[in-house]
Each structure stands twice: as structure tokens, then as C-alpha cells.
Amino acid sequence: MKRGLSMIKKVAFFNPQGNFDRNDSHLTEHPDFGGQLVYVKEVAKAMGDIGIEVDIITRQIIDPDWPEFSEPYDYYPxxxxxxxxxIPFGGEKFLRKEDLWKFLPDYVEKIYEFYKSEGKFPDFVTTHYGDGGISGVLFLEKSGIPFSFTGHSLGAWKMDKILSSGVSVEEAEKKYRFSVRLLAENLSIKYASFVVCSTSQERYVQYSHKAYNTDPYSDKFKVIPPGINSSIFNTESKQEDEYVKKYLDGIIARAPVKRQKLPFIIMSSRLDRKKNHIAVVKAFMKNEELRGSANLLIVVRGVDDAFKFVDTHSTEEAEILREILNVAGNEVGISVFFANISDQRNLAGLYRTTAQRGSVFVLPAIYEPFGLAIIEAAACGLKVVATKNGGPSEIFANGEGLLIDPEDTHDIGHKIYVALTQFDAQKSLETARKYSWKNTALGYLENIQKALENKRTSIDEGDIKRFFEIIKCI
Structure with missing residues (x-):
């Protein structure tokens, strides 16, 4: 263990939504299994490598549709x-994160009883997202054990986006529970020993939203960048590469021969409106010069046949994919392709294989809080084009990648073409190598040590009462 961290023996991570298992089942392919689960898993493992005992405390689900999460314990080999x-709470079936709020007091009570039965409590708790944060507040009140808060994605900004799209306040509240989420986030910020931000932009812009009663310039806020799993995302050839190459050759086999050697424009993120896939598809279809220089490859996890998927599903993912197919039209199978790649190792293999062709990774999100995906892609040798809104502008502050206006298809098409024809991936690669989960874990641990050395925060009973009153209305 690193010197100066002697007060820390055991850390718990509170992450009630989504789930974790040894095989990373469903990871990043569902709204409740997004990037924050990768973040929690990797920081926890990095702390473990340093010598800290770590518990990831999540929810037990006994549901035939989610068989991976039925056992009370699991591990990473x-x-x-x-x-x-x-922890068993909220019944046995899978629940959306928006439906968990009223069950969180039971979650916390059972965590307390769990550690009491073991006879050993954690020294500190890290909490993730608003539901984890408020759980940390309740656990602090009950146990006196301090916590940190990592918001990952703040509710106020999502609420603004939803309301600006024309959804009524009542509809938004019913679906997303913004009133309880904002209260939970505010109380998490208030009582956390420190608040972790991935970028300065997240700290000074996101937390300055009028919905939050806080000062992001206070010392409570710490900028600790995430990292990547460099044993997976790197430029070294792996056995997965050959499998991915054959798979990719099969996907493009029916395309004209002259197109089969072209580089790719790659998008690899969950099919979600805010990820803005359609803007790149439109830019690609409008720009003949771009279309003549590369193929468009969209990673769609769990989907073998895009046409069959949209015909048999009515989800948001299917709606987005249907729109992509409509815009791409006859170019599907000619210059626009879909790849079903669901695990990180094969994804890294895809990146390395396509990097050899001078391919470009594109992240066109309307807003991206950090942008781990672009670091992973760059670490495998891909050129990167990313949204200017959010973390990418900080990661690539010195021109290591090209930044785009995600709502300007002309800008998107132009920058991708420049990346294909003029950009060198070396600067992106060098930047990516600076981000490691070990450094992220050390950032947490150094601040945890300071928190344990300081006076503990006491809870205002009125704040707890407010939370209990609002969840009664759900």
C-alpha cells in the first residue's frame, strides 16, 4: 500500500442501480448499465490492486430475465x-433506476445489518449517481461512516434537455423522478466529505447549475480523471484481433471490392438519443467526398440483424436504429455497416484492426460528461473526432483530437474528412496513455485519507425528513 494511506483498510462502493458480475453481463448495453458501472468496477479493482479491501454494494435481482444477478455474492477472478x-431490496424483479428511490432506506438498513453481522464496517464509502449518494447520506446518519459523492450525470442538466424537447413537467416528473433526484443530489453534495468530478468543466459548469445549492469553487470538489483498462485497450496485437478481422471481413463481403479496403468511421456507444448517432449518418450521406473515402461502421451491441431488430422491437434503441436505416437507405451493406460487438476485448480488437487502415472513431454526443470511449479508441491507435461539448474538449485541449459541433452536420463531415486524410493518431495515442485507473484510485484514496483525518459531518434531521417525505409520494 502507498505510504500515507495507512488509515484505509476497507472501502465500500454504493451503486444500487444496474448490477455487476464476473462476466460483465449487459455492461453498457442498457441505460442502467452504462459507463458508471465500468467506472465503479475499474476504480474498485484498482484500489484492490493497491491493497485495499473493496465491496461493491449493489442490488440482488431474482428474475429469470436477469439470472446473472441472483446470488448474494460475486467476484472478479x-x-x-x-x-x-x-443486497435484497425493492422486491425480486429488475427495476429501472427511477423506480428504486423509495426502496433506498431499506437498501441502507440492510447494508448496515450486513456489516454488523460481519463484525467489520468499511472505513469509508464512495457513492455513485444520485441514488448511491443519498444512500451514503442515510448510511452516514446511521453509522457515522463518511462518504464521497461521484454524480456521473447530474439530473438538472438532463431535466433541462427533456423539458426543452417539449415534454411537459408532469410527464418528465412521472418518468424520471426529477424532484427526488435533485434533492438526493443536493443532499449528497452537502454531506459528502468530497465530491469527485472527472473534468474541470464538470466541476465549474455542471455544478454551477441553479438547481444545486453549492459552490463548485470550494475545496470540497476534486477533479480526478477516470482511466482506461490499458491491459485491454492498447496497440499490442491480441488473439481477439484475428477473430474480429474475420468477422469484419464477413460484414463487408458483399460490398464492392474497391470499398473493402477503405478505412472506417466508427461509432461505438449505446443507441441513445443523446449519443446523437444520426448526425454522423446524415453527415456521411451528405458528403460525397467523405463517403468515397471511408465506410461507416456502427457498433450495435446484441444486434445481429438491424432490419430484423427494428421489425421486432419497439424500444428507443429500435426507433433510433430505424431512423439510421432510413437515412442510410441503399448504402446499408454498401458503405454503411453494423457490427455486433458486446465485450471490451473484442471492441479493442476492432479498434486495433481498423486503426491499421487509418480509421477514425467518432463520438458525436450532444453532451459528453467525460469521454472514456475516446480515450479507449485513441489508446488502440484510432484517430478521434469528438463533440466539443463536455469532457472531450478538456481531454483534447491541445489538438490531440478534432472537436465538432454535434448539431452541425457540415462541421461533422468536414472534421471527419480532415481526420481521415490529414490527421496523425500519434498525439491522441500519447494523450490516452496518461489515463490509468490506478491514478484514479490513488486520487480517491488520497482524498479519503484526508477525510478520515478530519472531523466528521453531522446530519440535519430535517434533511432526512424531507427525503422521506418526497419518496412517500412516489
């Missing part, structure tokens, strides 16, 4: 110091 603990 390569992380002996990390334990996944599943």
Missing part, C-alpha cells in the same frame, strides 16, 4: 480484494 455484494 483477477481481483481477489474485490467483492460484489448484492
Amino acid at each position: 483477477d481481483a481477489p480484494n474485490v467483492r460484489i455484494v448484492r
